[in-house]
Amino acid sequence: MPDVAIIGVGLHPFGRYPGKPALTMGAEAARLALADAGVAWTDVDFAVGGSYEVDQPDAVVAEIGLTGLPFTNVYNGCATAGSALALAKQQIELGEHRIGLVLGLDKHEGGAFTADPTSYAAPEWYGEMGLFLTTKFFGMKINRYMHDHGITQQTLARVAAKAYANGAINPQAFRRKALSEEEILASRMLNFPLTHYMFCTPDEGAAAVVVCDAAIAHRYTDTPVYLRSVATRTRRYGAFEVHGTSAAIEHVPAPTVDAAKAAYEAAGIGPEEVQIAQLQDTDAGNEVMHMAEVGLCADGEQNDLIAAGATTITGRIPVNTDGGLIANGEPVGASGLRQVHELVTQMRGRAGDRQMPTVPRVGVAQLYGAPGVAAVSILTR
Amino acid sequence: MAGVPIADGLFTWPSDEPRLIGGSCGRCGALSFPRRAGCPRCGASGPVEHLIGARGTLWTWTSQGFAPKEPFNGAIGEGGLGVPWYVGLVEIPGEIRVEALLTGVSEEDLRIGMPLRLVVVPWRTDDEGREVVTFAFAPDPDGQRSSETEEVGARA
Ligand SMILES: [Zn+2]
Numbered sequence: 001m002p003d004v005a006i007i008g009v010g011l012h013p014f015g016r017y018p019g020k021p022a023l024t025m026g027a028e029a030a031r032l033a034l035a036d037a038g039v040a041w042t043d044v045d046f047a048v049g050g051s052y053e054v055d056q057p058d059a060v061v062a063e064i065g066l067t068g069l070p071f072t073n074v075y076n077g078c079a080t081a082g083s084a085l086a087l088a089k090q091q092i093e094l095g096e097h098r099i100g101l102v103l104g105l106d107k108h109e110g111g112a113f114t115a116d117p118t119s120y121a122a123p124e125w126y127g128e129m130g131l132f133l134t135t136k137f138f139g140m141k142i143n144r145y146m147h148d149h150g151i152t153q154q155t156l157a158r159v160a161a162k163a164y165a166n167g168a169i170n171p172q173a174f175r176r177k178a179l180s181e182e183e184i185l186a187s188r189m190l191n192f193p194l195t196h197y198m199f200c201t202p203d204e205g206a207a208a209v210v211v212c213d214a215a216i217a218h219r220y221t222d223t224p225v226y227l228r229s230v231a232t233r234t235r236r237y238g239a240f241e242v243h244g245t246s247a248a249i250e251h252v253p254a255p256t257v258d259a260a261k262a263a264y265e266a267a268g269i270g271p272e273e274v275q276i277a278q279l280q281d282t283d284a285g286n287e288v289m290h291m292a293e294v295g296l297c298a299d300g301e302q303n304d305l306i307a308a309g310a311t312t313i314t315g316r317i318p319v320n321t322d323g324g325l326i327a328n329g330e331p332v333g334a335s336g337l338r339q340v341h342e343l344v345t346q347m348r349g350r351a352g353d354r355q356m357p358t359v360p361r362v363g364v365a366q367l368y369g370a371p372g373v374a375a376v377s378i379l380t381r
Numbered sequence: 382m383a384g385v386p387i388a389d390g391l392f393t394w395p396s397d398e399p400r401l402i403g404g405s406c407g408r409c410g411a412l413s414f415p416r417r418a419g420c421p422r423c424g425a426s427g428p429v430e431h432l433i434g435a436r437g438t439l440w441t442w443t444s445q446g447f448a449p450k451e452p453f454n455g456a457i458g459e460g461g462l463g464v465p466w467y468v469g470l471v472e473i474p475g476e477i478r479v480e481a482l483l484t485g486v487s488e489e490d491l492r493i494g495m496p497l498r499l500v501v502v503p504w505r506t507d508d509e510g511r512e513v514v515t516f517a518f519a520p521d522p523d524g525q526r527s528s529e530t531e532e533v534g535a536r537a
Contacts, residue, residue, distance in 0.1 A: 117452065125388040147441070
């Protein structure tokens with residue numbers, strides 16, 4: 001079975017672009033990724049696109065060329081990019097195709113996401129009562145986690161301050177102003193214990209990667225990065241999950257734990273080998289919990305690790321080196337490919353002011369979202 | 382108190398001692414709330430009606446510091462919700478954990494493990510001028526703290 005290599009990445013920076021369609025941003029990201037890989041669009045065998053707001057990301061071919069290639073659109077909530085990468089990887093492994101483009105694009109309004117609750121298996125009254133809110137779930141989950149494991153609100157502030165500090169030195173970030181822990185703690189309380197500056201915001205942007213059969217990667221690049229595994233999972237009975245009207249008393253781990261376990265197993269790599277992580281930091285509490293859920297530390301170790309700077313760019317296990325969702329915002333379909341863009345950029349030693357002192361060899365990317373879906377990818381160089 | 386329930390089949394009403402209406406699976410016995418067409422644990426169809434206990438303890442909570450977008454349809458301000466209001470996951474011992482509004486609480490007195498009881502509260506006035514009511518949990522002065530919720534020593 002062929003290995004799968006990433007040979008090009010492209011990013012349309014996330015932010016606000018009034019009047020600019022998501023597909024236009026997608027086309028720019030696709031061109032950047034193709035140019036980075038040195039691959040002509042006419043040589044691409046297949047494509048996978050993901051978006052929440054755009055029904056058919058394949059419409060991007062109107063901008064980049066009507067070559068007739070098979071182009072599959074996938075949507076899997078916040079884990080969309082994980083599913084898109086998984087599909088692309090499988091197509092290459094099956095020997096069906098050799099070179100593919102994976103594209104994510106979106107364009108959201110600001111403020112917390114909303115939708116029809118019944119589309120998420122939640123009843124109408126749940127929405128009417130103001131319970132159909134991801135941010136409220138995240139407040140409840142981290143509040144219990146803090147109670148069980150002694151995590152402090154100061155730790156949450158440190159996580160957010162790190163995100164803004166990394167954003168400040170990332171020319172492509174949306175939030176580029178460093179904020180102090182005091183400013184973060186003093187901002188408006190949205191969902192206790194999470195303040196305004198501890199949250200990311202839905203925004204706009206696009207990201208793309210070019211993948212190929214690793215056997216031909218050397219034709220295009222001296223620095224291929226290998227996509228060793230991608231695993232996606234949904235919640236199991238007993239997990240405490242977003243948009244759940246009730247939860248069982250018998251407790252099982254979150255879907256991220258299951259996806260991470262499967263991804264490490266498939267890659268033959270353990271969490272102790274990970275040198276850089278891109279985690280779903282929809283808010284600072286999620287970054288703290290996801291550190292443990294992907295196996296980077298035990299529950300409760302985060303206070304000391306984060307206080308000691310272990311997750312900063314120069315720390316032992318840097319997390320969200322480009323500022324993560326907090327500093328970049330979340331265009332849902334593109335967010336996970338931004339994570340891959342950052343891992344690849346760091347692994348090639350091309351991250352500029354935010355480059356890790358030692359170019360990392362093993363990275364993990366993790367996505368999580370409503371109504372309880374997760375994706376974990378393992379990359380190596 | 383009179384009033385029209387926010388949804389049918391959600392809680393027994395009118396009643397002096399209202400109960401939430403859940404489902405109990407005939408195959409595996411798992412409880413669910415609200416009652417769904419299928420069992421969330423084993424997938425068997427047709428869980429039967431099960432009235433969930435009216436007393437429990439607070440498993441976790443958060444504040445709601447902003448007005449949610451639609452489909453939120455509640456009254457904020459005069460006679461309605463004050464911002465922030467509070468939401469929690471309430472553990473009904475031996476049965477299930479239920480997500481609910483919390484009433485009669487403030488940030489200062491909310492404690493994980495505190496005893497709570499089910500109440501029915503005014504929610505909004507509908508287009509025909511009728512009072513719509515919904516369920517919430519309020520502090521239960523006669524209840525017992527959960528024994529499993531000793532706080533981990535919070536470090537600075
Ligand atoms: Zn069952």
